[in-house]
Amino acid sequence: MIRLPHLFPAIARRAAPAWALMALAGSVTAQAAEEPARRMGLNPPASSYGQMFDDLFMMITALISGAFVIVLFMLLVPVIRDRDRKWGDGTGKPSHKASFDHGRSLHDKRFTAVVSIIVFFVLDASVLYVTMKDLREGFWNIPAPDTPDVVKVEVLAQQWAWNFRLPGTDGEFGTADDILTLNDMVVSVNRPVQLNMTAKDVIHSLFLPDMRLKRDVNPGAINEAWFEPITVGTYDILCAELCGFAHYQMHAKVRVLSEADFDAWVQEASILALAAHDESDTEAQWAWDWKE
Amino acid sequence: MKGTTLLMASAGLLACLAPAMVRAHSEPNSDPNDGAATEEGHGEGASVTPAAGKGDGPHTHAPGQLDDLIISEGAWLIAPGADWFATRAAAGEARFSESETAAEVTEDGQGVDEFESGWIDSEGEYVFRYDEEEDEFAYWQWVDADTLTSGRLLFVQYCASCHGFDGAGYGRSAQHLRPPPRSFQQSTFKFTKVISDYLPSDQALAELVKAGLDGTPMLPWALSDMQLADIIQYFKSLSPEGTGWRDVYSEISDTVEIGADPYASDPAAGVAKGRDVYHRIGCYSCHPGYVSPAAINTIAGKDAGTSYRDDLTYPKATRSSAFDVQGHYVQILPPDFTFHSMRSGRTARDVALTVAAGIGGAGMPQWKQSEPGGAGIPDDEIWAIGHYVRSLVDEYHNQPAKRAAFMAGLRNGD
Numbered sequence: 001m002i003r004l005p006h007l008f009p010a011i012a013r014r015a016a017p018a019w020a021l022m023a024l025a026g027s028v029t030a031q032a033a034e035e036p037a038r039r040m041g042l043n044p045p046a047s048s049y050g051q052m053f054d055d056l057f058m059m060i061t062a063l064i065s066g067a068f069v070i071v072l073f074m075l076l077v078p079v080i081r082d083r084d085r086k087w088g089d090g091t092g093k094p095s096h097k098a099s100f101d102h103g104r105s106l107h108d109k110r111f112t113a114v115v116s117i118i119v120f121f122v123l124d125a126s127v128l129y130v131t132m133k134d135l136r137e138g139f140w141n142i143p144a145p146d147t148p149d150v151v152k153v154e155v156l157a158q159q160w161a162w163n164f165r166l167p168g169t170d171g172e173f174g175t176a177d178d179i180l181t182l183n184d185m186v187v188s189v190n191r192p193v194q195l196n197m198t199a200k201d202v203i204h205s206l207f208l209p210d211m212r213l214k215r216d217v218n219p220g221a222i223n224e225a226w227f228e229p230i231t232v233g234t235y236d237i238l239c240a241e242l243c244g245f246a247h248y249q250m251h252a253k254v255r256v257l258s259e260a261d262f263d264a265w266v267q268e269a270s271i272l273a274l275a276a277h278d279e280s281d282t283e284a285q286w287a288w289d290w291k292e
Numbered sequence: 293m294k295g296t297t298l299l300m301a302s303a304g305l306l307a308c309l310a311p312a313m314v315r316a317h318s319e320p321n322s323d324p325n326d327g328a329a330t331e332e333g334h335g336e337g338a339s340v341t342p343a344a345g346k347g348d349g350p351h352t353h354a355p356g357q358l359d360d361l362i363i364s365e366g367a368w369l370i371a372p373g374a375d376w377f378a379t380r381a382a383a384g385e386a387r388f389s390e391s392e393t394a395a396e397v398t399e400d401g402q403g404v405d406e407f408e409s410g411w412i413d414s415e416g417e418y419v420f421r422y423d424e425e426e427d428e429f430a431y432w433q434w435v436d437a438d439t440l441t442s443g444r445l446l447f448v449q450y451c452a453s454c455h456g457f458d459g460a461g462y463g464r465s466a467q468h469l470r471p472p473p474r475s476f477q478q479s480t481f482k483f484t485k486v487i488s489d490y491l492p493s494d495q496a497l498a499e500l501v502k503a504g505l506d507g508t509p510m511l512p513w514a515l516s517d518m519q520l521a522d523i524i525q526y527f528k529s530l531s532p533e534g535t536g537w538r539d540v541y542s543e544i545s546d547t548v549e550i551g552a553d554p555y556a557s558d559p560a561a562g563v564a565k566g567r568d569v570y571h572r573i574g575c576y577s578c579h580p581g582y583v584s585p586a587a588i589n590t591i592a593g594k595d596a597g598t599s600y601r602d603d604l605t606y607p608k609a610t611r612s613s614a615f616d617v618q619g620h621y622v623q624i625l626p627p628d629f630t631f632h633s634m635r636s637g638r639t640a641r642d643v644a645l646t647v648a649a650g651i652g653g654a655g656m657p658q659w660k661q662s663e664p665g666g667a668g669i670p671d672d673e674i675w676a677i678g679h680y681v682r683s684l685v686d687e688y689h690n691q692p693a694k695r696a697a698f699m700a701g702l703r704n705g706d
Binding site: 201249 | 450513632633692695699
């Protein structure tokens with residue numbers, strides 16, 4: 001009869017090549033993950049509140065991981081400490097029957113209560129508090145109506161594209177110099193971008209992973225969102241709500257320009273928009289009253 | 293027991309707290325009574341439907357509908373002409389052969405059979421057929437009901453949201469959309485790269501659908517060849533009787549031929565030549581001019597005093613479009629290549645093909661010469677324009693600062 005404690009080192013020895021291979025695979029994966037093109041997870045945040053939400057995510061991950069380790073430890077300790085040390089001593093049968101209770105004793109009840117309270121305050125309440133604080137300072141902190149230098153964008157989603165409308169040089173929506181783009185949102189760095197979004201057909205969801213922003217876009221409703229880009233560059237816009245056969249192809253770009261570039265772009269795009277404007281084509285004018 | 297109760301109580305507390313806190317922290321200027329509804333956007337003052345109530349605006353027309361998904365009858369669609377068969381036979385496709393008795397005409401009352409020579413397809417897909425009404429011979433293709441049904445099912449899934457369930461180019465997602473989606477009841481196409489006197493061949497249509505049109509919701513569709521073939525047969529069958537693919541006089545052509553790129557080894561020479569050709573043949577009358585008026589005069593050999601439109605550095609919108617949306621003929625702004633994205637111009641070849649074939653239904657004419665020395669420009673000049681336009685895109689598109697400096701230079705008359 002092989003004794004169980006003797007079995008573990010044997011398995012460990014035989015599996016040595018496997019362990020080595022796994023370690024190698026791990027290190028290769030870790031190296032590959034460092035390359036920007038293959039990096040797993042999100043790119044570095046490109047919006048003002050991006051780091052805050054990354055920190056929140058890390059905090060939740062750390063707390064949950066801590067709780068997981070503690071629970072695992074509490075599970076493993078009795079498994080090892082109270083194992084049947086005489087098992088297999090010639091009879092081939094367990095030496096005694098396992099015993100358990102239902103936790104009816106006062107000690108158990110007190111223990112459960114204390115653990116519950118600690119878990120609630122350490123995990124739930126703190127996560128809830130920080131989440132609410134971050135949402136208030138980030139996601140819901142939509143620029144007040146009189147904030148200067150806000151880039152306002154009306155977003156009209158459809159199967160399977162994003163229509164964007166900027167107010168042009170006059171700052172008013174629904175005028176001839178409104179800049180219309182498709183799948184190409186142009187904004188300025190270091191200026192808050194405020195979005196008014198609706199959809200023509202089905203529910204879509206505007207997802208800017210680099211800005212850490214995601215919000216549903218519903219037909220018949222105007223949903224608001226905002227972000228403030230802090231890095232010049234071109235970033236992805238995705239649809240995060242299954243919206244039909246080509247949902248996976250419904251992507252666009254947000255181009256974050258420097259402030260000077262953006263101003264020049266708006267000037268030029270407004271003039272071109274005036275040239276393209278057709279007053280008699282009423283259906284092409286889909287701007288709505290801006291919702292602050 | 294107490295532990296469980298406590299756990300449940302804390303869970304309940306959480307459930308009550310969470311929505312209340314979300315509400316408390318939503319933006320301060322929202323109506324406090326609106327609560328969760330603010331998130332859904334039923335805001336005060338904002339019109340919920342885009343541009344609702346703006347006269348003859350959107351949503352006044354209902355998108356087209358379909359009665360039935362199943363098609364019970366096949367359709368005769370016009371097929372390519374004798375040249376197409378001859379080309380394929382010459383390429384070694386044994387299924388096509390020439391016959392003295394390809395089509396049979398029975399003259400009424402006299403019992404005399406006449407035969408017309410033409411091509412025969414041993415697989416029976418294409419038929420050389422006599423149209424008694426029009427007294428014309430033509431090659432036709434019989435598309436069976438199963439193919440059409442399969443095409444319609446795929447069309448409904450992939451195409452109908454924009455092109456409409458009835459294929460009339462006005463689906464739910466086509467509202468407000470400019471340029472408007474193609475109506476398959478019109479048989480006019482912009483970017484098939486087929487000279488606009490002809491209907492595009494299946495091959496040309498398939499290439500367009502696979503490549504998509506940049507800057508529009510016409511995506512590069514990831515369809516299998518079989519799916520694509522069924523969809524194409526289906527939307528061809530949407531031509532009304534006597535038009536498009538149901539017209540005995542329609543002729544079908546493949547993508548326009550412009551030969552090999554003469555500037556493949558020296559693109560810079562193509563760019564330089566293209567710059568001259570672009571400003572010699574007057575592309576600047578609709579698209580922007582990218583050199584000064586004085587330079588145009590030099591290039592085109594005009595009098596030094598010749599003047600051009602004031603807004604020469606901007607494109608000029610024209611209402612020469614054949615495409616209407618519910619009766620309104622839409623205006624099209626020709627692209628400024630340094631600013632707008634081209635629909636179908638990813639390579640110099642794409643641009644050259646579009647220039648050669650023209651844009652059906654729009655102001656862009658065919659530049660390919662029908663015969664050497666005819667109207668239009670020779671192929672090497674078409675290629676040169678392709679290289680020049682691509683160079684404008686590569687250099688200035690998405691480079692706002694560089695482009696602004698370039699255009700400012702032109703506008704200041706440097």
